[in-house]
Amino acid sequence: DTAVSQTPKYLVTQMGNDKSIKCEQNLGHDTMYWYKQDSKKFLKIMFSYNNKELIINETVPNRFSPKSPDKAHLNLHINSLELGDSAVYFCASGGSPGHYGYTFGSGTRLTVV
Amino acid sequence: QQQVKQSPQSLIVQKGGISIINCAYENTAFDYFPWYQQFPGKGPALLIAIRPDVSEKKEGRFTISFNKSAKQFSLHIMDSQPGDSATYFCAASIVGYGNKLVFGAGTILRVKS
Numbered sequence: 001d002t003a004v005s006q007t008p009k010y011l012v013t014q015m016g017n018d019k020s021i022k023c024e025q026n027l028g029h030d031t032m033y034w035y036k037q038d039s040k041k042f043l044k045i046m047f048s049y050n051n052k053e054l055i056i057n058e059t060v061p062n063r064f065s066p067k068s069p070d071k072a073h074l075n076l077h078i079n080s081l082e083l084g085d086s087a088v089y090f091c092a093s094g095g096s097p098g099h100y101g102y103t104f105g106s107g108t109r110l111t112v113v
Numbered sequence: 114q115q116q117v118k119q120s121p122q123s124l125i126v127q128k129g130g131i132s133i134i135n136c137a138y139e140n141t142a143f144d145y146f147p148w149y150q151q152f153p154g155k156g157p158a159l160l161i162a163i164r165p166d167v168s169e170k171k172e173g174r175f176t177i178s179f180n181k182s183a184k185q186f187s188l189h190i191m192d193s194q195p196g197d198s199a200t201y202f203c204a205a206s207i208v209g210y211g212n213k214l215v216f217g218a219g220t221i222l223r224v225k226s
Contacts, residue, residue, distance in 0.1 A: 004156075031211070031212065040218070041151075041200060041218075041219045042216070042218055042219070043157070043202065043216040043219075044216075045213055045214070045215075048211055048213065050211070055211045056211050056213055090156050090157070092156075094212075100145045100147075100162070100206065100208055100212055101147045101159040101162055102157075102159065102214060103159070104149075104156030104157050104158065105156050106154070106155055106156050107154075107155070107156050
């Protein structure tokens with residue numbers, strides 16, 4: 001039973017399109033995150049939600065909008081996709097007392113053409 | 114501003130040897146220092162972590178050494194195996210609400226058999 005699951009695993013789309021990535025965790029953690037891993041493998045935080053409340057919003061274009069319907073789900077919607085959005089997007093959960101480390105999903109490889 | 118600097122970028126070690134990866138941080142408020150292991154096509158997985166109240170933590174073949182005064186920490190992999198070949202990331206965070214992990218740039222480790 002996957003702890004943090006993301007869908008889809010691969011996403012190929014044209015510039016200007018809108019797309020969503022879904023994430024679900026069954027670990028009971030209160031906090032969830034979106035990270036972006038670029039072509040050089042650098043991992044950078046984008047957003048964090050704690051129990052459905054947005055608590056971290058890094059300098060990310062407002063074309064990216066996270067949504068957390070409940071504490072087990074965190075989705076990422078991206079409008080007007082650009083070539084530079086191509087990357088691997090990871091969802092993670094954790095960061096709570098007793099579990100400061102994150103559990104990452106397997107990632108969504110987004111390719112904008 | 115790169116808050117966590119990681120070196121080397123890549124490392125080749127013979128099977129049975131010791132792999133050493135180093136990280137340095139700038140923010141003295143950081144109080145949680147994990148290491149993650151990432152295989153191709155997978156999300157980063159928590160390997161081992163340390164808090165600044167101890168100078169060393171060992172789990173199996175993996176050891177973290179922590180030097181608070183120098184603001185440095187390192188990962189030692191003893192008896193390195195080909196299966197250890199992966200990308201390793203150090204990270205740091207301030208434990209608390211949000212617990213945002215800041216990652217180093219990663220080290221690609223290859224263990225030659």
